[in-house]
Amino acid sequence: MYQYNWSVIPQNMDVFIDGALKTLEISAIAILLAIPIGIIFGLGRISKNKVILFISSTYVEIIRGVPLLVLLMWIFYVLGQVFRLGSYWGSIVGLAIFAGAFIAEIVRTGIQAVPKGQMEAARSLGMSHTKAMTHIILPQAFRRVLPPLASQFIMLIKDSSLVSIIAATDLTLNAKNLVATSFRSIEVWTFVALIYFIMTFSLSLIIRYFEKRLLKSEA
Amino acid sequence: MKKWLAAILMISFLVIAGCSNDSGGGVSTENSTIQKVLKEKKLVIGMSPGYFPFDMKDPNGDFVGYDVDTANALGAALGKDIKVEFKQFTFDGLIPALNTGEVDMVFAGMTIRGDRALAVSFANPYFQTGQAVMVPGSDTTTKTWQELDVKGNKIAVGIGTTGALLAKDVFKNAQILDFEEFPSAAAAMAQGEADAVVYDEPAIAVWKLRNGDSIKQLEGLISTENLGIALKKNDFETIQWVNSFLDSYLGSPTELASREKWFETSDWLSEVVEE
Numbered sequence: 093m094y095q096y097n098w099s100v101i102p103q104n105m106d107v108f109i110d111g112a113l114k115t116l117e118i119s120a121i122a123i124l125l126a127i128p129i130g131i132i133f134g135l136g137r138i139s140k141n142k143v144i145l146f147i148s149s150t151y152v153e154i155i156r157g158v159p160l161l162v163l164l165m166w167i168f169y170v171l172g173q174v175f176r177l178g179s180y181w182g183s184i185v186g187l188a189i190f191a192g193a194f195i196a197e198i199v200r201t202g203i204q205a206v207p208k209g210q211m212e213a214a215r216s217l218g219m220s221h222t223k224a225m226t227h228i229i230l231p232q233a234f235r236r237v238l239p240p241l242a243s244q245f246i247m248l249i250k251d252s253s254l255v256s257i258i259a260a261t262d263l264t265l266n267a268k269n270l271v272a273t274s275f276r277s278i279e280v281w282t283f284v285a286l287i288y289f290i291m292t293f294s295l296s297l298i299i300r301y302f303e304k305r306l307l308k309s310e311a
Numbered sequence: 312m313k314k315w316l317a318a319i320l321m322i323s324f325l326v327i328a329g330c331s332n333d334s335g336g337g338v339s340t341e342n343s344t345i346q347k348v349l350k351e352k353k354l355v356i357g358m359s360p361g362y363f364p365f366d367m368k369d370p371n372g373d374f375v376g377y378d379v380d381t382a383n384a385l386g387a388a389l390g391k392d393i394k395v396e397f398k399q400f401t402f403d404g405l406i407p408a409l410n411t412g413e414v415d416m417v418f419a420g421m422t423i424r425g426d427r428a429l430a431v432s433f434a435n436p437y438f439q440t441g442q443a444v445m446v447p448g449s450d451t452t453t454k455t456w457q458e459l460d461v462k463g464n465k466i467a468v469g470i471g472t473t474g475a476l477l478a479k480d481v482f483k484n485a486q487i488l489d490f491e492e493f494p495s496a497a498a499a500m501a502q503g504e505a506d507a508v509v510y511d512e513p514a515i516a517v518w519k520l521r522n523g524d525s526i527k528q529l530e531g532l533i534s535t536e537n538l539g540i541a542l543k544k545n546d547f548e549t550i551q552w553v554n555s556f557l558d559s560y561l562g563s564p565t566e567l568a569s570r571e572k573w574f575e576t577s578d579w580l581s582e583v584v585e586e
Contacts (some may be wrong), residue, residue: 120450132578158458168504169498169499169502170497171503172503172504173502176503176504178504179488179504181586194577220344256489257491259488259490259499259504265470265489268403268470268489269403269470269475270472271407271471272403272470272471272475273426273471273476275407275410275426275427275429275430275431277407277410277411301347
């Protein structure tokens with residue numbers, strides 16, 4: 093029978109905290125990179141320019157069709173042949189590219205959700221397409237995009253648990269090493285699941301608070 | 312709603328905690344793995360392919376290697392109708408799998424260590440080796456592992472292996488990179504992500520056979536180690552039986568042939584896959 097010994101948790105609290113901070117760090121940098129990527133390709137998806145449309149659609153479809161694990165391996169072992177990023181930056185770039193594709197879709201649907209009447213009214217007022225986009229359409233799209241964008245960040249934190257496969261230090265890798273040296277798999281993995289939950293749940297509470305404030309400001 | 316959630320969580324925790332069992336002293340054969348295997352006519356072996364030439368897989372997905380030969384011989388010694396089944400894990404997942412009963416025995420070229428022996432029981436050693444260091448063939452200057460211990464260098468190891476534990480202990484300035492198993496670590500070194508790999512000597516020796524001059528094995532072993540079969544903790548009947556089996560198997564013609572095939576020739580190299 094498995095002998096429980098929960099003392100491994102408080103004895104290694106620094107390992108858990110270090111891992112959690114590293115996970116948040118990697119996820120935060122990745123999402124900051126993913127947002128501009130998503131905006132560019134999201135706009136590209138609704139571009140009138142056939143070339144831009146093709147490139148953006150291809151990017152989004154391919155990245156959404158490849159599992160994140162495989163993408164990370166590809167960046168590390170395949171791209172690494174010509175352009176070495178290392179474990180840390182390879183993870184961040186991989187996560188950013190991955191999230192960027194999903195954010196592109198969020199941006200696209202956000203823009204397309206703005207009523208058509210807005211663009212028609214703007215154009216009839218004499219605004220150019222670009223001016224209409226920047227002053228009328230995009231600001232409205234922005235508010236629609238924030239909630240799904242926030243959940244994308246939360247998803248990224250969970251997805252980041254895969255980066256240990258390319259030797260990047262994060263909460264999951266620290267957990268694996270701790271299990272390997274202490275053999276306390278049940279205790280460690282239960283606690284790690286709890287940490288991930290605390291991180292994502294706290295974030296979702298914060299986001300909900302800001303969403304409420306955003307709704308108030310719109311009324 | 313929230314009260315129900317809290318209640319469910321509390322109950323689950325209590326159930327899990329309650330499942331822990333303080334089995335006192337005394338030897339019993341009730342939980343004996345051997346009895347279970349004889350009854351079910353099936354022996355499940357936990358293995359982590361990637362440790363050449365002990366644990367590998369061929370292109371059909373079958374497990375091959377020195378450990379596989381030993382495990383098959385062990386199953387045959389238990390009974391002609393015992394079916395030997397192999398399950399694949401990452402190296403650091405093997406001991407947890409043994410402890411939860413997912414596998415009956417672990418054959419993984421596993422080094423016998425005091426801390427591991429607190430979690431599992433080992434049969435007598437069946438092989439003696441040590442940790443070696445591998446560098447790229449392009450590295451013509453490094454002669455000893457100590458020279459590698461400079462800031463900025465990256466040493467690739469396998470999670471949970473004695474190589475990882477040793478590297479983290481002796482390398483003070485270089486950075487240690489953890490990989491799931493040996494081939495990933497070797498691939499990382501091949502493309503410059505790591506400057507060296509620390510792993511059991513046989514794996515590196517075989518890798519050299521396979522890759523020729525693109526890699527170099529540094530002279531000497533950093534440590535000496537005994538390899539053993541991992542069994543469920545304090546499962547005395549099984550430990551005793553496996554030791555008797557090893558006494559009969561090691562040095563026998565079958566074992567000598569297996570040892571010669573996997574360690575002294577390399578014809579089989581073309582028939583295994585890198586995991």
